[in-house]
Amino acid sequence: MSEEPEKKEWHIKDAELVVTPALPPDFQISLHTHDTQDGESTIVELKMGSHPAPKITLYTSYDCPWAHRSQIALAELGLEFETVIIDLSVPRPPEYLAINPRGLVPALSYNGEILTESGVISQFLVDAHPSHLEKTSREEGGALQRARYNFFIETYFSKVAPHVVKAGIGKTSEEREQAATNAIDAIVKEIEPLVQNAAPFFGGSEKLTFVEKKKAPAFWKWANAVSKEKSVTYIWDEEATAKRLLARYKKLREA
Structure with missing residues (x-):
């Protein structure tokens, strides 16, 4: 009964x-x-x-750091999903281009509805499945928390990420060294103040949030905590990733 x-x-x-x-x-x-x-x-x-569990299929590549955002969100939410690996080293098959005409990863099928772009997918999952990752807008302090998360993400991608990329693809060793220095300076100036109250995660949270001892001790403490989370490491192959990135950067420098 x-x-x-x-x-x-x-x-x-x-x-x-x-x-x-x-x-x-x-x-x-x-x-x-x-x-x-x-x-x-x-x-x-x-x-x-x-309710019946949603039927989720993630089209991804373990070689793509952008796709990792969606995989981390799914793991943190404890959602069951099917994984379809897309080989980024060859032209995309027609079947995948029918799902995402741009041919990029990730793409998500959620009960038959298709979503693309890692940021859009991650935000959708967090909104559809409220959890420790982010408060809803209607919860007390939720709107402010979400604004601060978005500011952190925008700050990293606009102030730090461009220097990180240039540190890999700069034509000369001097350009790469200067870009690395600029990246560290940007972390100290822009990111370090935002993670001062990390405990150990963003916003004083004890669990991984939606965002997620040298010149920037708070930043390195936060980054070290994030890098050890199972939801982050379960698809991460540091040696293979480093090898692929070095090869890619070399190719871009020679272009």
Whole structure:
């Protein structure tokens, strides 16, 4: 015999219900309301029952750091998904171009709906499955937290990442050394202040968040903690990745 769905009651005002923390994404909600005698509140009966798990397919390449963002999000959310590896060293097959005409990875099929671009996919997953990664906008402090996460991400990609890339593809050793110095300086100036309260993760969180001792001790402490997370390392092959990057940078320098 199946169990009756859990029932709860809340007294709410203005016909608005806010549940904190957010309910798990695999629950369906049925609301039944009626006015109370004082006319100021409504009694809400909440019935919860499991939804079928979403059918997820991730089209990815372990060689692509951008695709890692989506894989980390899926792992942190504990979602089951099928992985389809796309070989980036050869022209994309017509079957994949039908999914993503740009031929880039990652791409995600979520119950048959196709999403592309790592940032878009990661944000969708976080929004569809509320968790420790990021508060919802309706939770207390959620909008501010999300704004700060987005600022951190934008700061890294606009202020630090260009120097990191140039440190790999600079035509001369002097250019590469200067770019590496500029990258470190940008980390000290732009990123270090943003991770001062990391404990050990961004925003003082004890778990990995949506973002995620030398000249910048707080940055290196934060980066070291992130790099040890299982959701980050389970597809990471440091030796193979370094070999591929060095070969790619050499090819770009010679172009």
